[in-house]
Amino acid sequence: MEQKMKPANILVIDDDLGVRESLKMILKEKYSISATSNIEEALNSLNNIKPEMIFLDIKMPRANGLDFLKQMRSANSTIPIIMITAFPSTQTTITALRNGAFDYIIKPFQPSEILAVTEKALNHHLELSEKDRLVENLRTAVQQNFFSTAEALLLAIDAKDSYTAGHSKRVSQLFALVSEELGINKSRIEVLRYGAFLHDIGKIGVGDVVLAKPSFLTNDEFVIMKRHSEIGYKILEPIDFLKECLPIVRHHHEWYNGNGYPDGLKGPEIPFEASILSIVDAYDALTTDRHYHKKYSHQKACEIIREGICIQFVPDLTEKILTIIDRYRELCSRNEDGEKS
Secondary structure: OOOOOOOOEEEEEOOOHHHHHHHHHHHOOOOEEEEEOOHHHHHHHHHHHOOOEEEEEOEOOOOEHHHHHHHHHHOOOOOOEEEEEOOOOHHHHHHHHHOOOOEEEEOOOOHHHHHHHHHHHHHHHHHHHHHHHHHHHHHHHHHHHHHHHHHHHHHHHHHHOOOHHHHHHHHHHHHHHHHHHOOOOHHHHHHHHHHHHOOOHHHHHOOHHHHOOOOOOOHHHHHHHHOHHHHHHHHHOOOHHHHHHHHHHHHOOOOOOOOOOOOOOOHHHOOHHHHHHHHHHHHHHHOOOEOOEOOOOHHHHHHHHHHOEOOOEOHHHHHHHHHHHHHHHHHHHHHHHHHHO
16 A cells, blocks of 8 residues: 655745735645744744744744744754845845845745645755765765774784773773763764774774783883874865864873873863773773783772872762762663572
């Protein structure tokens, strides 16, 4: 059985009851019509109505239709807006079109004129929506391909340092969990976790001898190792959708007292999310087997991190994050016990 297409939603904004009713009568056979007499009501109803096009009066008692038009365009809305005017002038129409109006009609209008401009506007909106969908699909494909390539790079590092790739995934997951608990916006976390996942990507530029050395590094070797945050920054810098991630990739080894790298930032100079990543990064490093030490227990790792408060780590933030990790571990432990029983 063929599914019936849902009629397009059209919003009419006009203080003249006669105009609103006329447009309803002309369009109701083919479309779903909502109407309001003022801008304030229209703004309040936008989320519920979700119109696919709008008829908008230019001059109304309490608000100017051109202001509403500018507001919609500043919000990057692609909804086609047809301006309605009883007193056309060249300047008015030019201003409306320059500010993003799709077209305009003059009162009094003919039904055929309304139907024609409506069909034209809706077809335009459909084309834009289809283009947006294709662009979004392309963007998603590019991102997926990029992260497949990035993961392959991390696996290449893993071949030199068996610690790094698993570390990157764990840090990314823990960073997202901690950030959400700290109240960071979910959509921002979704972007920043890419940076957390790729924070060690610069180690691809560090030699095998330094990266996989089974003992503590010499001063010269440590200078080489410290370059990885800048190398990672330079690798990711040209990628537009990772711009927000760059500060945490570059600055996750800065110290609260200014003795970190690469820029020696101190205290509040360090980006907030980079401070989060530095604590999560250190926690995972301490609780994982490494070339130069066996993994520490959760309690010992927290003790070591606390010893670094006001030296390496931000005071209040560190305690909050360790509390979150404590809570998370307890929850995981209960879930595991539940599964066993």
